[in-house]
Amino acid sequence: xxxxxxxxxxxxxxxxxxxxxxxxxxxxxxxxxxxxxxxxxxxxxxxxxxxxxxxxxxxxxxxxxxxxxxxxxxxxxxxxxxxxxxxxxxxxxxxxxxxxxxxxxxxxxxxxxxxxxxxxxxxxxxxxxxxxxxxxx
Numbered sequence: 019x020x021x022x023x024x025x026x027x028x029x030x031x032x033x034x035x036x037x038x039x040x041x042x043x044x045x046x047x048x049x050x051x052x053x054x055x056x057x058x059x060x061x062x063x064x065x066x067x068x069x070x071x072x073x074x075x076x077x078x079x080x081x082x083x084x085x086x087x088x089x090x091x092x093x094x095x096x097x098x099x100x101x102x103x104x105x106x107x108x109x110x111x112x113x114x115x116x117x118x119x120x121x122x123x124x125x126x127x128x129x130x131x132x133x134x135x136x137x138x139x140x141x142x143x144x145x146x147x148x149x150x151x152x153x154x155x
Contacts, residue, residue, distance in 0.1 A: 029127045030104070033116065033143065035136040038108035038129040050127065051103035054094065054115045070094070081138050082112035091118035113139025117146045 026049050034041055072089040091114050095105065101124060107115035110128035112135060119126035120143060130136045 026104075030125055031116075031120075031127075033110060033113065033128045033130060033136050033139045035130060035133055037131055041129045042106075042108065045106075045127070049104065050106040051100065052095075052098055052105045054091065054105055054107045055109055081142075082135060085112050086114045088114055088118055088121075091115050092121060095119060095122050095124060110139050111135050113142045116143050120146045120150065 025044065025046055029041075029045065070090055070093055072087045072093075075085045075087055095115075095118050101122070103124065105115065105119050105124055105126045106129075107126070108129045110116060110130040113128065116126050116128045116139060118124075128139060130139060
């Protein structure tokens with residue numbers, strides 16, 4: 019049995035609740051192709067070059083204080099040409115990266131330290147999978 023595949027399967031297309039620094043140590047070397055996250059807020063980070071503009075998440079749809087728009091994450095994932103890449107979001111929050119990956123048929127790994135947000139992310143992913151089944155995607 020291939021131990022790399024076995025240890026990766028434990029995390030693939032699942033929300034894992036825990037500290038990403040500990041959990042990433044358990045991932046096999048070179049098993050992740052793309053990491054989607056953002057820099058800490060308030061550190062003077064300035065983006066140079068292209069800017070993707072989209073509406074912020076508002077109202078009842080907003081379930082996390084730093085929730086990213088689905089449109090933004092979908093655009094970023096579409097920009098990567100290899101659809102077989104495994105996407106890691108070590109700070110999954112409300113699960114927007116996972117929802118975008120599901121929508122695009124991509125494999126993903128999501129780590130989140132907050133049990134509350136793990137539950138929210140899992141519910142969003144279950145809802146997205148149901149919508150994809152209904153839509154025949």
